Amino acid sequence: MKLRDIKEIIDAEVICGDAKLDLDIATACGADLMSDVLVFTEEKTLLLTGLTKPQVIRTADMLNLAAIIFVRGKNPNKKTIKLAQKNNIALLSTDYPLYKTCGLLYEAGLSEEEIKEEV
Amino acid sequence: MQKAGFSLEFIEKLALDLTIDDIMTYDVITLSPDHKVKKAKEIMRLRKISGIPIINDNERLSGIISIDDIITALEDEKLEENLDNLMSKDLITINSDAPITDALRQFKKYQYGRLPVVDNKNILQGIVTPGDITNKLLEEVEAMKLIEEDQNDNNEEEFQIKIEVEGGDFENSGQASTKIKKLLKRQNISPSFIRKVVVIAYEAEMNVVIHANRGQVAADITPEKVDVVVEDEGSGIEDVDLAMQPGYSTASDYIRELGFGAGMGLANIQRCSDELNIESEVGVGTKLEATVYLRENEK
Numbered sequence: 001m002k003l004r005d006i007k008e009i010i011d012a013e014v015i016c017g018d019a020k021l022d023l024d025i026a027t028a029c030g031a032d033l034m035s036d037v038l039v040f041t042e043e044k045t046l047l048l049t050g051l052t053k054p055q056v057i058r059t060a061d062m063l064n065l066a067a068i069i070f071v072r073g074k075n076p077n078k079k080t081i082k083l084a085q086k087n088n089i090a091l092l093s094t095d096y097p098l099y100k101t102c103g104l105l106y107e108a109g110l111s112e113e114e115i116k117e118e119v
Numbered sequence: 120m121q122k123a124g125f126s127l128e129f130i131e132k133l134a135l136d137l138t139i140d141d142i143m144t145y146d147v148i149t150l151s152p153d154h155k156v157k158k159a160k161e162i163m164r165l166r167k168i169s170g171i172p173i174i175n176d177n178e179r180l181s182g183i184i185s186i187d188d189i190i191t192a193l194e195d196e197k198l199e200e201n202l203d204n205l206m207s208k209d210l211i212t213i214n215s216d217a218p219i220t221d222a223l224r225q226f227k228k229y230q231y232g233r234l235p236v237v238d239n240k241n242i243l244q245g246i247v248t249p250g251d252i253t254n255k256l257l258e259e260v261e262a263m264k265l266i267e268e269d270q271n272d273n274n275e276e277e278f279q280i281k282i283e284v285e286g287g288d289f290e291n292s293g294q295a296s297t298k299i300k301k302l303l304k305r306q307n308i309s310p311s312f313i314r315k316v317v318v319i320a321y322e323a324e325m326n327v328v329i330h331a332n333r334g335q336v337a338a339d340i341t342p343e344k345v346d347v348v349v350e351d352e353g354s355g356i357e358d359v360d361l362a363m364q365p366g367y368s369t370a371s372d373y374i375r376e377l378g379f380g381a382g383m384g385l386a387n388i389q390r391c392s393d394e395l396n397i398e399s400e401v402g403v404g405t406k407l408e409a410t411v412y413l414r415e416n417e418k
Contacts, residue, residue, distance in 0.1 A: 034325075035383030038318050039390075043310065051378045058293035059378070062300065062317045064310065079145040 001025050001110050003067055003090060006046065009108050010094045010101050012069060016081055017090025023066055028110050030102045034059045046110075048101055052076035057083040065089065071098045131220075133259050139222060140215045142255045143236050143245035144290055149174045152181055152203035156192045159184045159202060167287060170233045172243055173206050179241045182206030185232060212237045215244050219252050254291070278302070281337040284327045286353060289377060292328040295336040296321040299347075303340065309417040315391040316345045319409045322384040323349035329374050330354060331404065342413070344393075349407045356399040363389065363397075 004021040007014065014021070026044040031037050032051050043064045049056060052074050060068055067090035070076060075093055076084075084091050094101055106112070149172050150159055159171050163186060173182040184206045192198055192205055213222055213234045225234055226249050236245040280302060282295035299320050303313045320336055327334035331353025339346040356362045363385045370380025389395055392409040399405040 032378060033381045033383065034378035035322065035381055035387050037378075038322065038387050049378075053377050055289070055292065055377045055379070058297070059321070062293070062296060062321050063314060077145050078140070082140075 001108070003046075003092075005108075006069075006105060006110070007092060010069070010096055010104050012092040012094040015070075015076065015091040015093055016085050017067065017088075020067060020088075020090040023090070025066060025110065027112060028102070028105055029112070030098050032098075037065075038063065040065075048098060048105075050074060050098055052080055054080045054083050056080070057087060057089060060089055061087040067092065069094060069101065071096060071101050133256060134220045134223070135218055137219045137255060137259075138215070139213055139217050139219060139236055139247055142219060142251045143215065143247040144251065145245045146290075147172060147243065147246045149243065150184070150202060151175065152201065152206070154202050155198070156184075156189065156200055156202055156205055157198040160189050160192075160198065163189065169248075170246070172235045172246060173202055174243055178243065180210065180212065180235050180237055180243045182208045183210060183233075183235060210235065212241075213247065214238070219255075222247055223249075223252060258294070277339075277341045279337065279339050281335055284324055284334050284336055284351075286328060286330070286332040286334070286351070288328060292325060293321060295324050299336070299338045302338075303345075306340070308413065312411065312413055312417040315411050316347060318391045319347045319388050319411070320349070322388050323347065323407050323409075325379055326384055326405075326407075327351045327353070329370055329379060334404070344410055344412045347407075347409045347411075350404065351406075352404045355401040355403055355405055356397070357401055359397050359399055 003023045003025055006025060007021065024044060025046045027042050028046040028048060029040050030048040032049055034055060037047060037059050040063060044066050047060055047065050047068045048071055049068065050071050052070055056068060057080055070093045073093065073095040076091065081091065148162060148166060152173055152175060162171060163169065170183055170185040172180055173184060175181045184202055188205050188207065197205060211225055211229055211231065211234060213225060213236055215236050215238065222234055233246050233248045235243060236247055238244055280299060282298055284295050296317055300313065300317045303316060320338065324336050327349060331351035334349060334351030337348045361367055365386040366382040368380050368382030374380035388409060391411065393412045394410040396408045397405065
Protein backbone atom coordinates (compact mmCIF):
# COMPACT_ATOMS: atom_id res chain seq x y z
CA MET A 1 0.00 0.00 0.00
CA LYS A 2 1.33 3.44 -0.85
CA LEU A 3 1.55 6.22 1.74
CA ARG A 4 -0.74 8.17 -0.60
CA ASP A 5 -3.48 5.51 -0.20
CA ILE A 6 -3.08 5.57 3.56
CA LYS A 7 -3.47 9.34 3.53
CA GLU A 8 -6.81 8.96 1.69
CA ILE A 9 -8.12 6.15 3.91
CA ILE A 10 -7.62 8.02 7.15
CA ASP A 11 -8.28 11.46 5.71
CA ALA A 12 -4.86 12.76 6.76
CA GLU A 13 -3.00 15.98 6.06
CA VAL A 14 0.66 15.94 5.11
CA ILE A 15 2.77 17.98 7.53
CA CYS A 16 6.03 17.33 5.73
CA GLY A 17 7.43 14.85 3.23
CA ASP A 18 5.12 15.26 0.21
CA ALA A 19 7.82 13.61 -1.87
CA LYS A 20 7.45 10.39 0.08
CA LEU A 21 3.77 9.78 -0.73
CA ASP A 22 4.65 7.12 -3.30
CA LEU A 23 6.53 5.11 -0.73
CA ASP A 24 5.37 1.53 -0.23
CA ILE A 25 4.26 0.82 3.31
CA ALA A 26 4.33 -2.84 4.32
CA THR A 27 3.24 -2.78 7.94
CA ALA A 28 2.11 -0.44 10.68
CA CYS A 29 2.28 -0.16 14.43
CA GLY A 30 0.47 2.05 16.92
CA ALA A 31 2.22 3.08 20.13
CA ASP A 32 2.77 5.98 22.48
CA LEU A 33 5.65 4.34 24.28
CA MET A 34 8.97 4.69 22.54
CA SER A 35 10.33 1.45 24.00
CA ASP A 36 7.34 -0.33 22.48
CA VAL A 37 8.21 1.22 19.12
CA LEU A 38 11.83 0.07 19.47
CA VAL A 39 10.61 -3.52 19.43
CA PHE A 40 9.56 -3.17 15.79
CA THR A 41 12.09 -4.16 13.18
CA GLU A 42 10.76 -3.69 9.67
CA GLU A 43 11.94 -0.63 7.77
CA LYS A 44 8.78 0.04 5.83
CA THR A 45 6.74 0.29 8.99
CA LEU A 46 4.42 3.20 9.58
CA LEU A 47 4.14 4.55 13.12
CA LEU A 48 0.77 5.75 14.41
CA THR A 49 1.10 7.75 17.61
CA GLY A 50 -0.40 10.48 19.74
CA LEU A 51 2.98 11.68 20.90
CA THR A 52 4.42 14.69 19.04
CA LYS A 53 7.73 15.31 20.85
CA PRO A 54 11.06 15.32 18.94
CA GLN A 55 11.89 12.06 20.72
CA VAL A 56 9.36 10.32 18.45
CA ILE A 57 11.33 11.37 15.39
CA ARG A 58 14.62 10.26 16.95
CA THR A 59 13.11 6.88 17.77
CA ALA A 60 11.71 6.50 14.25
CA ASP A 61 15.09 7.45 12.83
CA MET A 62 16.88 4.79 14.90
CA LEU A 63 14.72 2.15 13.24
CA ASN A 64 14.54 3.76 9.77
CA LEU A 65 10.75 3.91 10.02
CA ALA A 66 9.22 5.34 6.85
CA ALA A 67 6.57 7.70 8.12
CA ILE A 68 4.72 8.84 11.22
CA ILE A 69 1.01 9.63 11.52
CA PHE A 70 -0.09 11.76 14.44
CA VAL A 71 -3.61 10.86 15.55
CA ARG A 72 -6.44 12.84 17.12
CA GLY A 73 -5.59 16.01 15.23
CA LYS A 74 -2.33 16.55 17.05
CA ASN A 75 0.27 18.75 15.45
CA PRO A 76 3.95 18.64 16.31
CA ASN A 77 5.96 21.77 17.09
CA LYS A 78 8.47 23.31 14.70
CA LYS A 79 11.39 21.48 16.26
CA THR A 80 9.78 18.09 15.69
CA ILE A 81 8.97 18.96 12.07
CA LYS A 82 12.48 20.21 11.42
CA LEU A 83 14.00 17.06 12.84
CA ALA A 84 11.73 14.95 10.63
CA GLN A 85 12.71 16.93 7.54
CA LYS A 86 16.36 16.54 8.41
CA ASN A 87 15.97 12.80 8.80
CA ASN A 88 13.76 12.40 5.75
CA ILE A 89 10.73 11.06 7.60
CA ALA A 90 7.24 11.92 6.33
CA LEU A 91 4.78 13.31 8.89
CA LEU A 92 1.00 13.19 8.54
CA SER A 93 -1.83 14.17 10.84
CA THR A 94 -5.35 12.75 11.08
CA ASP A 95 -8.30 13.82 13.21
CA TYR A 96 -9.27 10.20 13.96
CA PRO A 97 -8.22 8.75 17.29
CA LEU A 98 -5.59 6.01 17.44
CA TYR A 99 -8.01 3.09 17.65
CA LYS A 100 -10.08 4.17 14.68
CA THR A 101 -7.03 5.06 12.59
CA CYS A 102 -5.58 1.60 13.19
CA GLY A 103 -8.96 0.01 12.51
CA LEU A 104 -9.42 1.77 9.18
CA LEU A 105 -5.96 0.79 7.97
CA TYR A 106 -6.29 -2.79 9.20
CA GLU A 107 -9.61 -3.10 7.41
CA ALA A 108 -8.01 -1.77 4.24
CA GLY A 109 -5.49 -4.58 4.37
CA LEU A 110 -2.42 -3.00 5.97
CA SER A 111 -1.03 -5.77 8.13
CA GLU A 112 0.38 -5.50 11.59
CA GLU A 113 3.99 -6.10 12.15
CA GLU A 114 4.67 -9.34 13.92
CA ILE A 115 6.97 -8.90 16.85
CA LYS A 116 9.71 -11.45 16.69
CA GLU A 117 11.44 -12.50 19.86
CA GLU A 118 14.73 -12.64 18.01
CA VAL A 119 15.37 -9.46 16.07
CA MET B 120 48.29 19.90 10.94
CA GLN B 121 45.41 22.13 10.05
CA LYS B 122 42.57 20.22 8.46
CA ALA B 123 40.87 22.03 5.65
CA GLY B 124 37.47 21.89 7.30
CA PHE B 125 38.51 23.47 10.58
CA SER B 126 39.65 26.92 9.52
CA LEU B 127 38.22 30.05 11.02
CA GLU B 128 36.44 30.61 7.69
CA PHE B 129 34.70 27.29 8.14
CA ILE B 130 33.43 28.23 11.59
CA GLU B 131 32.31 31.65 10.36
CA LYS B 132 30.48 30.14 7.43
CA LEU B 133 28.84 27.63 9.71
CA ALA B 134 27.70 30.40 12.03
CA LEU B 135 26.21 32.34 9.12
CA ASP B 136 24.35 29.33 7.76
CA LEU B 137 22.70 28.59 11.08
CA THR B 138 19.74 30.57 12.34
CA ILE B 139 18.35 30.91 15.85
CA ASP B 140 15.63 28.50 14.75
CA ASP B 141 18.25 25.73 14.41
CA ILE B 142 19.57 25.99 17.93
CA MET B 143 16.95 27.48 20.25
CA THR B 144 15.09 25.54 22.88
CA TYR B 145 11.42 25.36 21.94
CA ASP B 146 9.87 23.84 25.03
CA VAL B 147 10.35 26.68 27.43
CA ILE B 148 8.95 26.85 30.93
CA THR B 149 7.19 30.19 31.41
CA LEU B 150 5.53 31.97 34.31
CA SER B 151 3.09 34.85 34.50
CA PRO B 152 3.77 38.23 36.18
CA ASP B 153 1.46 37.40 39.12
CA HIS B 154 3.31 34.24 40.09
CA LYS B 155 5.41 34.43 43.26
CA VAL B 156 9.20 34.78 43.11
CA LYS B 157 9.59 31.62 45.20
CA LYS B 158 7.84 29.63 42.50
CA ALA B 159 10.45 30.74 39.96
CA LYS B 160 13.18 29.85 42.46
CA GLU B 161 11.81 26.30 42.91
CA ILE B 162 11.45 25.69 39.16
CA MET B 163 15.01 26.88 38.55
CA ARG B 164 16.30 24.59 41.28
CA LEU B 165 14.39 21.51 40.14
CA ARG B 166 14.86 21.90 36.42
CA LYS B 167 18.41 23.26 36.66
CA ILE B 168 17.68 26.31 34.56
CA SER B 169 19.06 29.79 35.00
CA GLY B 170 16.27 32.00 33.68
CA ILE B 171 12.51 31.94 33.05
CA PRO B 172 10.61 34.15 30.59
CA ILE B 173 7.49 35.77 31.98
CA ILE B 174 4.53 36.01 29.61
CA ASN B 175 1.21 37.81 29.99
CA ASP B 176 -2.28 36.53 29.21
CA ASN B 177 -1.83 37.14 25.47
CA GLU B 178 1.33 35.01 25.44
CA ARG B 179 3.39 38.11 24.84
CA LEU B 180 6.75 38.40 26.52
CA SER B 181 6.63 40.83 29.42
CA GLY B 182 9.80 40.05 31.35
CA ILE B 183 12.45 37.61 32.34
CA ILE B 184 13.65 36.40 35.72
CA SER B 185 17.21 35.15 36.18
CA ILE B 186 19.23 33.50 38.94
CA ASP B 187 20.74 36.93 39.65
CA ASP B 188 17.27 38.34 40.28
CA ILE B 189 16.53 35.41 42.60
CA ILE B 190 19.72 36.04 44.59
CA THR B 191 18.69 39.69 44.97
CA ALA B 192 15.23 38.55 46.09
CA LEU B 193 16.78 36.19 48.66
CA GLU B 194 18.98 38.98 50.04
CA ASP B 195 16.06 41.38 50.26
CA GLU B 196 13.63 38.68 51.50
CA LYS B 197 11.28 39.21 48.59
CA LEU B 198 10.44 35.58 47.78
CA GLU B 199 6.75 36.12 48.58
CA GLU B 200 6.40 39.02 46.16
CA ASN B 201 5.01 38.79 42.64
CA LEU B 202 7.42 38.34 39.76
CA ASP B 203 6.11 41.57 38.29
CA ASN B 204 8.04 43.51 40.98
CA LEU B 205 11.36 41.78 40.41
CA MET B 206 11.64 40.65 36.80
CA SER B 207 13.75 42.48 34.24
CA LYS B 208 11.44 44.35 31.88
CA ASP B 209 14.03 46.05 29.78
CA LEU B 210 14.49 43.14 27.39
CA ILE B 211 16.82 42.39 24.54
CA THR B 212 15.12 39.84 22.29
CA ILE B 213 15.99 38.11 19.05
CA ASN B 214 13.98 36.88 16.08
CA SER B 215 13.93 33.18 15.26
CA ASP B 216 15.16 33.64 11.68
CA ALA B 217 18.16 35.79 12.66
CA PRO B 218 21.61 34.25 12.06
CA ILE B 219 23.32 32.95 15.18
CA THR B 220 26.08 35.50 14.69
CA ASP B 221 23.49 38.13 15.69
CA ALA B 222 22.94 36.31 18.96
CA LEU B 223 26.68 36.02 19.54
CA ARG B 224 27.00 39.78 19.08
CA GLN B 225 24.17 40.44 21.55
CA PHE B 226 25.66 38.10 24.14
CA LYS B 227 29.00 39.85 23.84
CA LYS B 228 27.45 43.32 24.05
CA TYR B 229 25.02 42.77 26.92
CA GLN B 230 26.62 39.89 28.86
CA TYR B 231 23.23 38.20 29.29
CA GLY B 232 23.01 34.49 29.97
CA ARG B 233 20.05 33.99 27.62
CA LEU B 234 17.99 35.75 24.99
CA PRO B 235 14.24 35.24 24.59
CA VAL B 236 13.27 34.41 20.99
CA VAL B 237 10.12 36.19 19.81
CA ASP B 238 8.15 36.60 16.59
CA ASN B 239 7.08 39.92 15.10
CA LYS B 240 4.15 40.18 17.54
CA ASN B 241 6.44 39.72 20.55
CA ILE B 242 5.00 36.24 21.16
CA LEU B 243 7.58 33.98 22.80
CA GLN B 244 8.94 31.25 20.50
CA GLY B 245 11.75 29.89 22.62
CA ILE B 246 14.97 30.76 24.35
CA VAL B 247 18.62 30.71 23.30
CA THR B 248 21.76 30.58 25.45
CA PRO B 249 25.47 30.91 24.57
CA GLY B 250 25.72 27.20 25.47
CA ASP B 251 23.21 26.33 22.72
CA ILE B 252 25.45 28.02 20.17
CA THR B 253 28.64 26.40 21.44
CA ASN B 254 26.98 22.97 21.49
CA LYS B 255 25.65 23.32 17.97
CA LEU B 256 29.00 24.50 16.59
CA LEU B 257 30.82 21.67 18.38
CA GLU B 258 28.30 19.20 17.05
CA GLU B 259 28.78 20.40 13.48
CA VAL B 260 32.56 20.37 13.83
CA GLU B 261 32.43 16.88 15.36
CA ALA B 262 30.24 15.62 12.53
CA MET B 263 32.82 16.97 10.10
CA LYS B 264 35.59 15.33 12.10
CA LEU B 265 33.83 11.95 12.06
CA ILE B 266 33.45 12.15 8.31
CA GLU B 267 37.08 13.17 7.84
CA GLU B 268 38.36 10.46 10.15
CA ASP B 269 36.30 7.95 8.30
CA GLN B 270 37.70 9.10 5.00
CA ASN B 271 41.23 8.89 6.35
CA ASP B 272 40.94 5.38 7.72
CA ASN B 273 38.73 3.86 5.12
CA ASN B 274 40.50 0.54 5.19
CA GLU B 275 40.47 0.14 8.90
CA GLU B 276 37.80 -2.24 10.03
CA GLU B 277 38.11 -1.65 13.74
CA PHE B 278 37.32 1.61 15.43
CA GLN B 279 36.01 3.15 18.60
CA ILE B 280 33.75 6.06 19.27
CA LYS B 281 32.99 7.70 22.59
CA ILE B 282 30.38 10.41 23.06
CA GLU B 283 29.63 12.45 26.17
CA VAL B 284 25.99 12.65 27.29
CA GLU B 285 24.55 15.23 29.68
CA GLY B 286 21.92 14.16 32.18
CA GLY B 287 18.59 15.97 31.74
CA ASP B 288 19.46 17.17 28.23
CA PHE B 289 16.29 15.97 26.50
CA GLU B 290 16.71 18.40 23.63
CA ASN B 291 19.77 16.49 22.43
CA SER B 292 18.99 13.02 23.71
CA GLY B 293 19.56 10.37 21.07
CA GLN B 294 22.41 12.19 19.36
CA ALA B 295 25.11 9.80 20.58
CA SER B 296 23.15 6.84 19.23
CA THR B 297 22.56 8.66 15.95
CA LYS B 298 26.33 9.06 15.56
CA ILE B 299 26.94 5.37 16.23
CA LYS B 300 24.24 4.51 13.70
CA LYS B 301 25.84 6.74 11.06
CA LEU B 302 29.23 5.11 11.61
CA LEU B 303 27.80 1.59 11.37
CA LYS B 304 25.86 2.45 8.24
CA ARG B 305 29.11 3.27 6.45
CA GLN B 306 30.28 -0.29 7.07
CA ASN B 307 28.84 -2.99 4.94
CA ILE B 308 26.75 -4.77 7.54
CA SER B 309 23.11 -5.78 7.60
CA PRO B 310 20.44 -3.37 8.80
CA SER B 311 19.13 -5.91 11.33
CA PHE B 312 22.52 -5.98 13.07
CA ILE B 313 22.77 -2.19 13.07
CA ARG B 314 19.30 -1.99 14.54
CA LYS B 315 20.21 -4.22 17.48
CA VAL B 316 23.26 -2.08 18.32
CA VAL B 317 21.31 1.14 17.89
CA VAL B 318 18.42 0.03 20.11
CA ILE B 319 20.92 -0.88 22.87
CA ALA B 320 22.77 2.43 22.52
CA TYR B 321 19.58 4.51 22.33
CA GLU B 322 17.83 2.93 25.33
CA ALA B 323 21.04 3.15 27.38
CA GLU B 324 21.61 6.76 26.30
CA MET B 325 18.04 7.64 27.31
CA ASN B 326 18.68 6.04 30.71
CA VAL B 327 21.67 8.34 31.20
CA VAL B 328 19.66 11.40 30.15
CA ILE B 329 16.73 10.41 32.38
CA HIS B 330 18.48 9.13 35.49
CA ALA B 331 22.10 10.31 35.63
CA ASN B 332 24.06 13.55 35.92
CA ARG B 333 26.36 12.76 33.03
CA GLY B 334 27.81 9.81 31.21
CA GLN B 335 29.45 8.43 28.09
CA VAL B 336 28.16 6.22 25.35
CA ALA B 337 30.98 4.26 23.68
CA ALA B 338 31.02 1.71 20.90
CA ASP B 339 33.88 -0.57 19.98
CA ILE B 340 33.34 -1.85 16.47
CA THR B 341 35.20 -4.84 15.00
CA PRO B 342 34.37 -7.15 12.07
CA GLU B 343 33.12 -9.84 14.51
CA LYS B 344 31.20 -7.89 17.12
CA VAL B 345 30.23 -4.55 18.58
CA ASP B 346 30.66 -3.71 22.26
CA VAL B 347 28.45 -0.93 23.56
CA VAL B 348 29.63 0.50 26.88
CA VAL B 349 27.54 3.12 28.63
CA GLU B 350 28.87 4.55 31.89
CA ASP B 351 27.29 7.22 34.00
CA GLU B 352 27.69 9.20 37.18
CA GLY B 353 24.34 9.27 38.86
CA SER B 354 22.03 7.74 41.40
CA GLY B 355 22.80 4.15 40.39
CA ILE B 356 20.37 1.23 40.43
CA GLU B 357 19.44 -0.25 43.79
CA ASP B 358 18.31 -3.65 42.52
CA VAL B 359 19.53 -4.46 39.02
CA ASP B 360 17.44 -7.65 38.75
CA LEU B 361 14.31 -5.70 39.64
CA ALA B 362 15.17 -2.94 37.15
CA MET B 363 15.55 -5.54 34.41
CA GLN B 364 11.95 -6.64 34.83
CA PRO B 365 9.70 -5.35 32.08
CA GLY B 366 7.50 -2.56 33.37
CA TYR B 367 9.61 -1.62 36.40
CA SER B 368 10.20 2.12 36.33
CA THR B 369 11.24 5.02 38.54
CA ALA B 370 10.74 7.68 35.84
CA SER B 371 8.81 10.91 36.43
CA ASP B 372 5.65 12.01 34.66
CA TYR B 373 7.70 14.40 32.53
CA ILE B 374 9.76 11.50 31.18
CA ARG B 375 6.56 9.59 30.44
CA GLU B 376 5.26 12.52 28.43
CA LEU B 377 8.26 12.06 26.19
CA GLY B 378 7.23 8.45 25.57
CA PHE B 379 9.87 6.94 27.80
CA GLY B 380 9.92 5.67 31.35
CA ALA B 381 7.62 2.69 30.82
CA GLY B 382 10.22 0.37 32.28
CA MET B 383 10.96 -1.40 29.02
CA GLY B 384 14.41 0.04 28.32
CA LEU B 385 16.57 -2.62 29.98
CA ALA B 386 14.30 -5.39 28.71
CA ASN B 387 14.78 -4.04 25.18
CA ILE B 388 18.54 -3.86 25.70
CA GLN B 389 18.61 -7.46 26.89
CA ARG B 390 16.56 -8.64 23.93
CA CYS B 391 19.06 -7.11 21.50
CA SER B 392 22.26 -8.18 23.31
CA ASP B 393 24.16 -11.44 23.04
CA GLU B 394 26.00 -10.63 26.25
CA LEU B 395 24.93 -8.08 28.83
CA ASN B 396 26.54 -7.00 32.06
CA ILE B 397 25.30 -4.23 34.33
CA GLU B 398 27.21 -3.03 37.36
CA SER B 399 25.72 -0.35 39.50
CA GLU B 400 26.49 1.31 42.79
CA VAL B 401 23.86 3.43 44.51
CA GLY B 402 24.89 7.08 44.65
CA VAL B 403 27.87 6.50 42.35
CA GLY B 404 26.72 5.35 38.95
CA THR B 405 26.06 2.56 36.52
CA LYS B 406 28.13 0.77 33.90
CA LEU B 407 26.37 -1.19 31.20
CA GLU B 408 28.30 -3.42 28.81
CA ALA B 409 26.49 -5.09 25.95
CA THR B 410 27.97 -7.20 23.16
CA VAL B 411 26.34 -8.08 19.86
CA TYR B 412 28.04 -10.69 17.67
CA LEU B 413 27.76 -10.42 13.93
CA ARG B 414 26.21 -13.64 12.67
CA GLU B 415 27.23 -15.26 9.41
CA ASN B 416 24.03 -14.20 7.64
CA GLU B 417 24.48 -10.57 8.72
CA LYS B 418 27.91 -10.05 7.20
